[in-house]
Amino acid sequence: MYRLHIIYLDTKICPLMNYLTEIIICQIKQKSGFLRKRRMANMSWRTVVTKTQDKLKMRDNQMVIISENEEKCFPVEQIGKLLIASNIGSISFPLLVKLASQNTKVIFCDGKMNPVCEVNAYFSNYETAGRLMDQAVWTKRKKGAIWRQLVKMKISRQMDLLKVLKLDIPEQMVDYLNQVEVDDVTNREAMASKIYFNVLFGKEFRRFDSDNINAALNYGYTILCSAFNRAITMMGYSTALGIHHCNRQNNYNFSCDLMEPFRPFVDNIVYRYQNCELDWTYRQKLIGLLRNECIYKGKKTELETAIQVFVKDVAKGMSMSRYHVEEIQFA
Incomplete structure (x- = not known):
């Protein structure tokens, strides 16, 4: 079974464990073949959503999410969308540039979790x-x-x-x-x-x-x-x-x-x-x-x-x- 689709980060959901919860929202209808084919065609298939004071930076081509007591890493090339649903977190400039260069959609939200802007790459196709x-x-x-x-x-x-x-x-x-x-x-x-x-x-x-x-x-x-x-x-x-x-x-x-x-x-x-x-x-x-x-x-x-x-x-x-x-x- 494949586990990765949309990931919600909120260290306040479970203070004692302070862990990353991965939420599966897609039921596999055609076993593993369907997802393999889709991922081969488009490696950027993961959507990540943050909503706390997380700090995001890049390290060894990985997106590093730093919470209060924990770090989580994800390959940058797997990230299709990043929704920052808080206006009190932070993201490093190198990570932002890297995400934009591979046409990852980065969406920023205000204090009420409403999307207010997004990052678009200038040139994402050689034609x-x-x-x-x-x-x-x-x-x-x-x-x-x-x-x-x-x-x-x-x-x-x-x-x-x-x-x-x-x-x-x-x-x-x-x-x-x-x-x-x-x-x-x-x-x-x-x-x-x-x-x-x-x-x-x-x-x-x-x-x-x-x-x-x-x-x-x-x-x-x-x-x-x-x-x-x-x-x-x-x-x-x-x-x-x-x-x-x-x-x-x-x-x-x-x-x-x-x-x-x-x-x-x-x-x-x-x-x-x-x-x-x-x-x-x-x-x-x-x-x-x-x-x-x-x-x-x-x-x-x-x-x-x-x-x-x-x-x-x-x-x-x-x-x-x-x-x-x-x-x-x-x-």
Whole structure:
């Protein structure tokens, strides 16, 4: 059995033992072969989350985590994501540079454990220059066609989630799905989402209000966006140059575009825990989202793996005369 996926560090959980607790969040469905293949393709498969006064530094190509009475070491090349969920810990500059150079996603949180920023490597692919040039000249027509498919996929997944949760699917959502035009010029995506959220969380729910549900959605979407940021930069593309989102103050326009059909995976968790406070246990559920299973190209896979392939497929499709975006579905 394999033991390593997401690791939570908190020396206050068990003061007498003061040890590192490893939490398994992935059940091995296909025995050891599945994980071997995935790790051979991507050595950076470990997610580490810290939330105390831990000190992080590098020693002999290992990330060393120094707690009050204990040290733990992990090979740097195995770390795909590092979430520092405390603003009172520390990380050394050499370790930060090393993690950035191998495109490890480092996310920093504030005192309330909310993600506030992340580290992105400048160049994580040897074809970066060429791909940025290609990305800069993607045609408006092509971007509009791809955006239409992404919006239709998002609305379809929203309807799928309502069905899974045994909630009514409003007929108007079906109408909006069939009315999506190139570049969604009639804004059916926003109209469908408004109805969808009212079914999920009640007619009084308003997106972006200051409440527990919105806080959980924002937290989950941030984790999701971070996964897309990493996948996009690994492919050598810019997260800032979107196909629909074009906010000059948003460095993640492309990520915001591609993550739209994946948002219902976050919504699913938030719906099931909507009456819970956004405490550390709840956040663990959202952080572990990327290890949940989904179906992409007719095969079961982890969500994060699907994201990496999805980004590659869409980027490749932007250079094709005709392209159909593959559907991402609930497992």
